[in-house]
Amino acid sequence: MTPILAFDVFGTVVDWHGSISREVRALYPQVDGDALALAWRAGYQPAMQRVRSGELGWTRIDDLHRMILDELLPRFGLGNLSESEREHLNHVWQRLDPWPDTVPGLARLKARHTLCTLSNGNLGLLTNMAKRAGLPWDCVLSAEVFRAYKPDRRTYLGVADVFRVPPAQVMLVAAHQDDLAAARACGLSTAYVERPLEFGADRPKDVSPDPANTLHARDFMDLADQLGC
Structure with missing residues (x-):
């Protein structure tokens, strides 16, 4: 796991x-x-x-x-x-709103995993967002911690270093294939989550699977199912 x-x-x-x-x-x-x-x-x-x-x-x-x-x-x-x-x-x-599956999905995932952010957003932004939206992070990590923006290797490897685990024991969960590819290049596991409406209903995203990802999930509830949470 x-x-x-x-x-x-x-x-x-x-x-x-x-x-x-x-x-x-x-x-x-x-x-x-x-x-x-x-x-x-x-x-x-x-x-x-x-x-x-x-x-x-x-x-x-x-x-x-x-x-x-x-x-x-x-x-x-x-x-x-x-x-x-x-x-x-x-x-x-x-003040960004979570997707409908986000909070219940994270709650399920948290039962078996440690959840953290790995975002280019700064610490204050991410903390205020989590407080407002009820996002149950165990830890808020940001590019600000590593003084580097994704896809810099320092961000992905920094998560493993913070928790003192090998990179393979960290899974990046993202809706962006370029982010996931950069994480894999650093030895992380990756899970793609479909967010077809990220740019609005008039601009649906291509959410085709990439076999390089460890997992491909419709949403966080589906990810929780696949991870046995």
Whole structure:
């Protein structure tokens, strides 16, 4: 049995697209919440690449999200938002809703496994998210702990080091095949979880199995079934 289950968070555990779209529509009905959510997320990898390349020093995701948001607001007619309004909107990433199966599935998995996050989100963000959504983590781990963003090897191997187990005793659970491939390259086990609606109902994801993964699950309840929880 793999004792440590490490979870990607954005898209795997929580519905970033639906959550952001709903909140933007509620706060600013004149704005296309779907488009803003997608544009915000599209800036995520380029912003982290600026850190990886050394263009920026170590920068938390909260701060990268704010940099991306400030660039986007004028495009969506929100360039006049106050500092407090911008900060509140930026913290929507701490208020993301879990997928319907997330909390009951994690509760089952926790009965036999140690559950932790392995996210590019920073510690404060992940902790506040867990508190609000009732996510029953045993430990919150973040790229912030390792001062490196996934797919840097330090993140995946860092989980094994924290728990003093061989990498094969850690299973990364994620809805993103590139994340899982990087984890496997470090010796971790991997489980793919289908999240076909990650980018919204109008943009269903290809969730075809990759035989390289240890497991392929429809959701966390199915993962719990396959792991005998």
